[in-house]
Amino acid sequence: MSQSQPYKDVAAVILAGGRGRRVGGEDKGLLELDGKPLIAHVIDVIAPQVDSLVISANRNLEQYKALAYPVISDRQEGFYGPLAGIDAALAATDKPFLLCVPCDTPFLPANLLSRLYAALQDSNYPMAIAVDGERQHPVINLMQRSVHADIRNRLQQGNLKLMRWIEETGYASVDFSDQPQALSNLNSLDDIALVGKRS
Template sequence: MRYSDAMNDTRMPPVTGLILAGGEGRRMGGQDKGLMRLRGRPLAEWVLTRIRPQVSEVLISANRNLEAYGALGHPVLRDRTGGFVGPLAGIARGLLETRHPLLLAVPCDTPFLPDDLMARLYAALVGQGADLAVPVAAGRAQHAICLMRTEVGASLADYLARGGRKVQEWQAMLKRVSVDFGEEAAFFVNINRPEQLAALEALPHSA
Protein backbone atom coordinates (compact mmCIF):
# COMPACT_ATOMS: atom_id res chain seq x y z
CA MET A 1 0.00 0.00 0.00
CA ARG A 2 1.34 3.41 -0.97
CA TYR A 3 0.99 6.28 1.48
CA SER A 4 -1.31 8.10 -0.98
CA ASP A 5 -3.61 5.08 -0.89
CA ALA A 6 -3.53 4.98 2.89
CA MET A 7 -4.71 8.59 3.13
CA ASN A 8 -7.84 7.64 1.16
CA ASP A 9 -8.32 4.20 2.71
CA THR A 10 -11.54 4.20 4.75
CA ARG A 11 -10.45 0.90 6.26
CA MET A 12 -7.68 2.57 8.23
CA PRO A 13 -8.42 1.66 11.86
CA PRO A 14 -8.83 4.32 14.53
CA VAL A 15 -5.57 5.65 15.93
CA THR A 16 -4.65 7.26 19.24
CA GLY A 17 -2.14 10.10 19.09
CA LEU A 18 0.09 10.40 22.16
CA ILE A 19 2.03 13.61 22.81
CA LEU A 20 5.05 12.85 25.00
CA ALA A 21 5.54 15.74 27.43
CA GLY A 22 6.60 13.90 30.57
CA GLY A 23 10.34 14.58 30.59
CA GLU A 24 12.51 16.57 32.97
CA GLY A 25 13.66 19.08 30.35
CA ARG A 26 17.25 18.84 31.58
CA ARG A 27 18.71 20.43 28.45
CA MET A 28 16.16 23.23 28.85
CA GLY A 29 17.38 24.00 32.36
CA GLY A 30 14.64 21.93 33.96
CA GLN A 31 11.80 23.83 32.32
CA ASP A 32 8.71 21.94 31.21
CA LYS A 33 9.52 21.78 27.53
CA GLY A 34 6.01 21.21 26.25
CA LEU A 35 4.85 24.47 27.83
CA MET A 36 7.69 26.60 26.51
CA ARG A 37 6.37 29.07 23.96
CA LEU A 38 7.17 29.45 20.30
CA ARG A 39 5.54 32.50 18.72
CA GLY A 40 3.17 32.77 21.67
CA ARG A 41 1.98 29.15 21.72
CA PRO A 42 3.20 26.22 23.87
CA LEU A 43 5.25 23.68 21.95
CA ALA A 44 2.75 20.96 22.89
CA GLU A 45 0.00 22.98 21.23
CA TRP A 46 2.03 23.19 18.01
CA VAL A 47 2.36 19.40 18.03
CA LEU A 48 -1.33 18.97 18.82
CA THR A 49 -2.24 21.15 15.85
CA ARG A 50 -0.14 18.96 13.56
CA ILE A 51 -1.36 15.55 14.66
CA ARG A 52 -4.99 16.15 15.69
CA PRO A 53 -6.34 15.95 12.10
CA GLN A 54 -4.42 12.71 11.54
CA VAL A 55 -5.72 10.63 14.46
CA SER A 56 -8.98 9.60 16.12
CA GLU A 57 -8.15 10.82 19.61
CA VAL A 58 -5.27 12.51 21.43
CA LEU A 59 -3.73 11.72 24.82
CA ILE A 60 -1.01 13.77 26.50
CA SER A 61 1.72 12.16 28.62
CA ALA A 62 2.85 14.57 31.36
CA ASN A 63 4.20 14.34 34.90
CA ARG A 64 3.84 17.96 36.05
CA ASN A 65 1.75 21.04 35.26
CA LEU A 66 -1.15 18.71 34.60
CA GLU A 67 -3.74 21.50 34.61
CA ALA A 68 -1.84 23.45 31.96
CA TYR A 69 -1.73 20.40 29.71
CA GLY A 70 -5.37 19.64 30.45
CA ALA A 71 -6.25 23.10 29.17
CA LEU A 72 -5.30 21.85 25.70
CA GLY A 73 -8.54 19.86 25.79
CA HIS A 74 -7.37 16.25 25.87
CA PRO A 75 -6.84 13.62 28.61
CA VAL A 76 -3.53 13.88 30.47
CA LEU A 77 -1.77 10.72 31.68
CA ARG A 78 0.97 10.45 34.30
CA ASP A 79 3.61 7.73 34.13
CA ARG A 80 2.90 4.75 36.34
CA THR A 81 6.59 4.40 37.09
CA GLY A 82 8.01 6.74 39.71
CA GLY A 83 10.31 9.58 38.72
CA PHE A 84 11.24 10.63 35.20
CA VAL A 85 12.34 7.43 33.50
CA GLY A 86 12.00 8.54 29.90
CA PRO A 87 9.53 8.43 27.01
CA LEU A 88 8.98 4.68 27.15
CA ALA A 89 7.10 5.08 30.44
CA GLY A 90 4.75 7.53 28.75
CA ILE A 91 4.27 5.20 25.79
CA ALA A 92 3.54 2.31 28.16
CA ARG A 93 0.81 4.32 29.88
CA GLY A 94 -0.63 5.37 26.53
CA LEU A 95 -0.78 1.76 25.37
CA LEU A 96 -2.70 0.86 28.52
CA GLU A 97 -5.22 3.67 28.11
CA THR A 98 -5.90 3.67 24.38
CA ARG A 99 -9.11 2.11 23.08
CA HIS A 100 -7.73 1.80 19.57
CA PRO A 101 -5.55 -0.77 17.76
CA LEU A 102 -2.81 1.74 16.84
CA LEU A 103 -0.86 4.33 18.81
CA LEU A 104 1.13 7.18 17.25
CA ALA A 105 3.68 8.59 19.72
CA VAL A 106 5.26 11.99 19.07
CA PRO A 107 7.45 14.20 21.31
CA CYS A 108 6.19 17.58 22.49
CA ASP A 109 9.25 19.35 21.00
CA THR A 110 8.60 18.61 17.30
CA PRO A 111 6.36 21.51 16.20
CA PHE A 112 6.53 21.05 12.41
CA LEU A 113 5.49 17.41 11.86
CA PRO A 114 4.24 16.60 8.34
CA ASP A 115 0.51 16.39 7.76
CA ASP A 116 0.87 13.00 6.09
CA LEU A 117 2.94 11.47 8.90
CA MET A 118 0.26 9.05 10.02
CA ALA A 119 -0.70 7.95 6.52
CA ARG A 120 2.87 7.21 5.46
CA LEU A 121 3.74 5.32 8.64
CA TYR A 122 0.51 3.34 8.43
CA ALA A 123 1.08 2.36 4.80
CA ALA A 124 4.52 0.99 5.68
CA LEU A 125 3.31 -0.75 8.83
CA VAL A 126 0.61 -2.60 6.93
CA GLY A 127 2.67 -3.17 3.81
CA GLN A 128 5.52 -4.80 5.77
CA GLY A 129 3.37 -6.51 8.40
CA ALA A 130 5.45 -4.73 11.05
CA ASP A 131 4.85 -4.08 14.73
CA LEU A 132 6.17 -0.54 14.63
CA ALA A 133 7.05 2.12 12.06
CA VAL A 134 9.65 4.89 12.45
CA PRO A 135 10.29 7.83 10.10
CA VAL A 136 13.73 8.48 8.64
CA ALA A 137 14.62 11.92 7.26
CA ALA A 138 17.94 12.98 5.74
CA GLY A 139 19.34 9.61 6.75
CA ARG A 140 18.46 9.98 10.42
CA ALA A 141 15.90 7.75 12.16
CA GLN A 142 13.46 9.60 14.40
CA HIS A 143 12.94 6.86 16.99
CA ALA A 144 10.86 8.97 19.39
CA ILE A 145 8.23 9.33 16.65
CA CYS A 146 6.64 5.97 16.05
CA LEU A 147 3.42 4.28 15.03
CA MET A 148 2.84 0.97 16.79
CA ARG A 149 0.30 -1.76 17.17
CA THR A 150 -1.11 -1.83 20.70
CA GLU A 151 -0.10 -5.49 21.01
CA VAL A 152 3.47 -4.33 21.65
CA GLY A 153 2.38 -3.18 25.12
CA ALA A 154 3.29 -6.52 26.69
CA SER A 155 6.80 -6.39 25.24
CA LEU A 156 7.28 -2.83 26.51
CA ALA A 157 5.99 -3.64 29.99
CA ASP A 158 8.45 -6.53 30.22
CA TYR A 159 11.33 -4.37 28.96
CA LEU A 160 10.61 -1.66 31.54
CA ALA A 161 10.23 -4.22 34.32
CA ARG A 162 13.74 -5.47 33.52
CA GLY A 163 15.11 -1.96 33.89
CA GLY A 164 15.23 -1.08 30.20
CA ARG A 165 14.87 2.60 29.33
CA LYS A 166 16.23 3.09 25.78
CA VAL A 167 13.71 3.68 23.02
CA GLN A 168 15.91 2.37 20.22
CA GLU A 169 16.90 -0.74 22.17
CA TRP A 170 13.28 -1.69 22.81
CA GLN A 171 12.26 -1.01 19.22
CA ALA A 172 15.04 -3.29 17.98
CA MET A 173 13.30 -6.17 19.75
CA LEU A 174 10.24 -5.74 17.52
CA LYS A 175 9.56 -6.13 13.81
CA ARG A 176 10.29 -2.52 12.88
CA VAL A 177 10.01 -0.78 9.52
CA SER A 178 11.78 2.46 8.62
CA VAL A 179 9.83 4.94 6.51
CA ASP A 180 11.89 7.18 4.26
CA PHE A 181 10.82 10.83 4.26
CA GLY A 182 13.71 11.75 1.98
CA GLU A 183 15.38 15.06 2.74
CA GLU A 184 12.37 16.44 4.63
CA ALA A 185 14.38 16.92 7.83
CA ALA A 186 12.77 20.28 8.61
CA PHE A 187 9.54 18.50 9.48
CA PHE A 188 11.32 16.62 12.26
CA VAL A 189 13.20 19.46 13.94
CA ASN A 190 13.15 18.86 17.68
CA ILE A 191 13.84 21.67 20.12
CA ASN A 192 16.17 20.52 22.88
CA ARG A 193 17.97 23.69 23.95
CA PRO A 194 16.98 27.30 24.65
CA GLU A 195 19.17 28.59 21.82
CA GLN A 196 17.28 26.42 19.32
CA LEU A 197 13.99 27.87 20.49
CA ALA A 198 15.40 31.40 20.29
CA ALA A 199 16.66 30.80 16.75
CA LEU A 200 13.23 29.63 15.59
CA GLU A 201 11.57 32.56 17.33
CA ALA A 202 13.79 34.94 15.36
CA LEU A 203 12.79 33.51 11.97
CA PRO A 204 10.04 35.19 9.91
CA HIS A 205 6.67 33.69 10.81
CA SER A 206 6.28 32.34 7.31
CA ALA A 207 9.40 30.15 7.82
Protein backbone atom coordinates in the same frame (compact mmCIF):
# COMPACT_ATOMS: atom_id res chain seq x y z
CA MET B 1 -7.64 8.37 2.48
CA SER B 2 -7.35 12.15 2.54
CA GLN B 3 -5.14 13.84 5.05
CA SER B 4 -8.15 15.70 6.43
CA GLN B 5 -9.85 12.44 7.40
CA PRO B 6 -8.54 10.89 10.63
CA TYR B 7 -7.57 7.25 10.92
CA LYS B 8 -10.31 5.77 13.11
CA ASP B 9 -8.12 2.89 14.34
CA VAL B 10 -5.26 5.11 15.57
CA ALA B 11 -4.81 6.95 18.85
CA ALA B 12 -1.94 9.36 19.38
CA VAL B 13 0.20 10.23 22.36
CA ILE B 14 2.31 13.37 22.60
CA LEU B 15 5.20 12.63 24.93
CA ALA B 16 5.78 15.55 27.29
CA GLY B 17 6.86 13.72 30.42
CA GLY B 18 10.62 14.34 30.38
CA ARG B 19 12.79 16.23 32.81
CA GLY B 20 13.76 18.97 30.35
CA ARG B 21 17.46 18.63 31.13
CA ARG B 22 18.48 20.34 27.90
CA VAL B 23 16.34 23.37 28.66
CA GLY B 24 17.48 23.97 32.22
CA GLY B 25 14.79 21.81 33.79
CA GLU B 26 11.95 23.69 32.12
CA ASP B 27 8.89 21.75 30.99
CA LYS B 28 9.70 21.67 27.29
CA GLY B 29 6.18 21.17 26.02
CA LEU B 30 5.08 24.41 27.66
CA LEU B 31 7.90 26.57 26.28
CA GLU B 32 6.47 29.04 23.80
CA LEU B 33 7.12 29.38 20.09
CA ASP B 34 5.28 32.16 18.23
CA GLY B 35 3.15 32.89 21.26
CA LYS B 36 1.89 29.41 22.07
CA PRO B 37 3.33 26.29 23.76
CA LEU B 38 5.39 23.90 21.66
CA ILE B 39 2.93 21.12 22.39
CA ALA B 40 0.07 23.21 20.98
CA HIS B 41 1.86 23.32 17.63
CA VAL B 42 2.16 19.52 17.75
CA ILE B 43 -1.51 19.11 18.63
CA ASP B 44 -2.54 21.31 15.69
CA VAL B 45 -0.84 18.92 13.26
CA ILE B 46 -1.49 15.55 14.92
CA ALA B 47 -5.07 15.83 16.19
CA PRO B 48 -6.64 15.96 12.70
CA GLN B 49 -4.79 12.78 11.68
CA VAL B 50 -6.06 10.49 14.47
CA ASP B 51 -9.28 9.45 16.16
CA SER B 52 -8.16 10.33 19.68
CA LEU B 53 -5.20 11.97 21.38
CA VAL B 54 -3.69 11.92 24.87
CA ILE B 55 -0.88 13.94 26.41
CA SER B 56 1.77 12.16 28.47
CA ALA B 57 3.01 14.49 31.22
CA ASN B 58 4.43 14.08 34.70
CA ARG B 59 4.26 17.68 35.97
CA ASN B 60 2.30 20.89 35.35
CA LEU B 61 -0.71 18.68 34.75
CA GLU B 62 -3.26 21.48 35.05
CA GLN B 63 -1.54 23.50 32.34
CA TYR B 64 -1.59 20.50 30.02
CA LYS B 65 -5.24 19.77 30.85
CA ALA B 66 -6.05 23.32 29.75
CA LEU B 67 -5.24 22.18 26.20
CA ALA B 68 -8.52 20.19 26.30
CA TYR B 69 -7.10 16.70 25.74
CA PRO B 70 -6.80 13.88 28.30
CA VAL B 71 -3.56 14.04 30.28
CA ILE B 72 -1.94 10.83 31.51
CA SER B 73 1.11 10.25 33.70
CA ASP B 74 3.62 7.41 33.92
CA ARG B 75 2.43 4.44 35.92
CA GLN B 76 5.74 4.33 37.83
CA GLU B 77 7.19 6.89 40.20
CA GLY B 78 10.15 8.79 38.75
CA PHE B 79 11.20 9.57 35.20
CA TYR B 80 11.49 6.37 33.19
CA GLY B 81 11.66 7.90 29.74
CA PRO B 82 9.61 7.42 26.56
CA LEU B 83 8.78 3.75 27.14
CA ALA B 84 6.94 4.67 30.33
CA GLY B 85 4.91 7.29 28.49
CA ILE B 86 4.09 4.82 25.73
CA ASP B 87 3.05 2.22 28.31
CA ALA B 88 0.69 4.71 29.97
CA ALA B 89 -0.75 5.71 26.59
CA LEU B 90 -1.43 2.11 25.58
CA ALA B 91 -3.14 1.56 28.92
CA ALA B 92 -5.28 4.68 28.48
CA THR B 93 -6.34 4.12 24.86
CA ASP B 94 -8.11 1.29 23.08
CA LYS B 95 -7.25 1.69 19.40
CA PRO B 96 -5.36 -1.03 17.48
CA PHE B 97 -2.52 1.42 16.71
CA LEU B 98 -0.71 4.12 18.66
CA LEU B 99 1.07 7.06 17.04
CA CYS B 100 3.84 8.52 19.21
CA VAL B 101 5.39 11.95 18.78
CA PRO B 102 7.44 14.17 21.10
CA CYS B 103 6.25 17.55 22.34
CA ASP B 104 9.21 19.44 20.83
CA THR B 105 8.56 18.75 17.14
CA PRO B 106 6.32 21.66 16.06
CA PHE B 107 6.80 21.17 12.31
CA LEU B 108 5.52 17.60 11.90
CA PRO B 109 4.01 16.93 8.47
CA ALA B 110 0.31 16.53 7.76
CA ASN B 111 1.06 13.20 6.07
CA LEU B 112 3.06 11.78 8.99
CA LEU B 113 0.49 9.16 9.94
CA SER B 114 -0.47 8.21 6.40
CA ARG B 115 3.14 7.37 5.55
CA LEU B 116 3.82 5.49 8.78
CA TYR B 117 0.54 3.61 8.46
CA ALA B 118 1.18 2.55 4.86
CA ALA B 119 4.68 1.34 5.72
CA LEU B 120 3.44 -0.62 8.72
CA GLN B 121 0.71 -2.30 6.67
CA ASP B 122 3.27 -3.29 4.02
CA SER B 123 5.72 -4.77 6.54
CA ASN B 124 5.84 -7.77 8.82
CA TYR B 125 6.90 -5.62 11.75
CA PRO B 126 4.78 -4.35 14.65
CA MET B 127 6.05 -0.79 14.34
CA ALA B 128 7.35 1.85 11.95
CA ILE B 129 9.66 4.77 12.74
CA ALA B 130 10.44 7.97 10.88
CA VAL B 131 13.84 8.56 9.26
CA ASP B 132 14.95 11.88 7.76
CA GLY B 133 17.53 10.44 5.36
CA GLU B 134 20.40 10.83 7.80
CA ARG B 135 19.13 9.86 11.20
CA GLN B 136 16.39 7.87 12.82
CA HIS B 137 13.71 9.49 14.93
CA PRO B 138 12.64 6.62 17.19
CA VAL B 139 10.23 8.77 19.24
CA ILE B 140 8.25 9.47 16.05
CA ASN B 141 6.64 6.10 15.47
CA LEU B 142 3.51 4.08 14.90
CA MET B 143 3.04 0.78 16.72
CA GLN B 144 0.56 -2.03 17.04
CA ARG B 145 -1.14 -2.53 20.39
CA SER B 146 0.32 -6.05 20.52
CA VAL B 147 3.67 -4.69 21.74
CA HIS B 148 2.25 -3.50 25.07
CA ALA B 149 3.02 -6.60 27.11
CA ASP B 150 6.65 -6.51 26.03
CA ILE B 151 6.94 -2.84 27.01
CA ARG B 152 5.49 -3.62 30.45
CA ASN B 153 8.01 -6.42 30.94
CA ARG B 154 10.91 -4.20 29.98
CA LEU B 155 9.85 -1.45 32.35
CA GLN B 156 9.55 -3.93 35.19
CA GLN B 157 13.04 -5.23 34.41
CA GLY B 158 14.52 -1.74 34.19
CA ASN B 159 15.26 -1.98 30.45
CA LEU B 160 14.39 1.60 29.57
CA LYS B 161 16.22 2.36 26.31
CA LEU B 162 13.67 3.05 23.59
CA MET B 163 15.93 2.39 20.59
CA ARG B 164 17.16 -0.90 21.99
CA TRP B 165 13.57 -2.06 22.37
CA ILE B 166 12.73 -0.90 18.84
CA GLU B 167 15.73 -2.72 17.37
CA GLU B 168 14.93 -5.94 19.22
CA THR B 169 11.24 -5.72 18.32
CA GLY B 170 11.87 -5.01 14.63
CA TYR B 171 10.59 -2.05 12.67
CA ALA B 172 9.98 -0.56 9.26
CA SER B 173 11.89 2.63 8.43
CA VAL B 174 9.80 5.35 6.80
CA ASP B 175 11.67 7.84 4.64
CA PHE B 176 10.92 11.53 5.16
CA SER B 177 14.08 12.75 3.43
CA ASP B 178 11.92 14.90 1.14
CA GLN B 179 10.99 17.01 4.18
CA PRO B 180 13.65 16.35 6.86
CA GLN B 181 13.04 19.65 8.60
CA ALA B 182 9.55 18.45 9.47
CA LEU B 183 11.03 15.95 11.92
CA SER B 184 13.31 18.48 13.61
CA ASN B 185 13.01 18.71 17.35
CA LEU B 186 13.86 21.84 19.30
CA ASN B 187 16.36 20.60 21.86
CA SER B 188 17.35 23.84 23.54
CA LEU B 189 16.18 27.32 24.42
CA ASP B 190 18.54 28.60 21.73
CA ASP B 191 16.83 26.38 19.13
CA ILE B 192 13.43 27.76 20.08
CA ALA B 193 14.67 31.36 20.01
CA LEU B 194 16.32 30.88 16.62
CA VAL B 195 13.21 29.36 15.05
CA GLY B 196 11.05 32.06 16.58
CA LYS B 197 13.15 34.77 14.94
CA ARG B 198 12.76 33.15 11.52
CA SER B 199 8.99 32.88 11.72
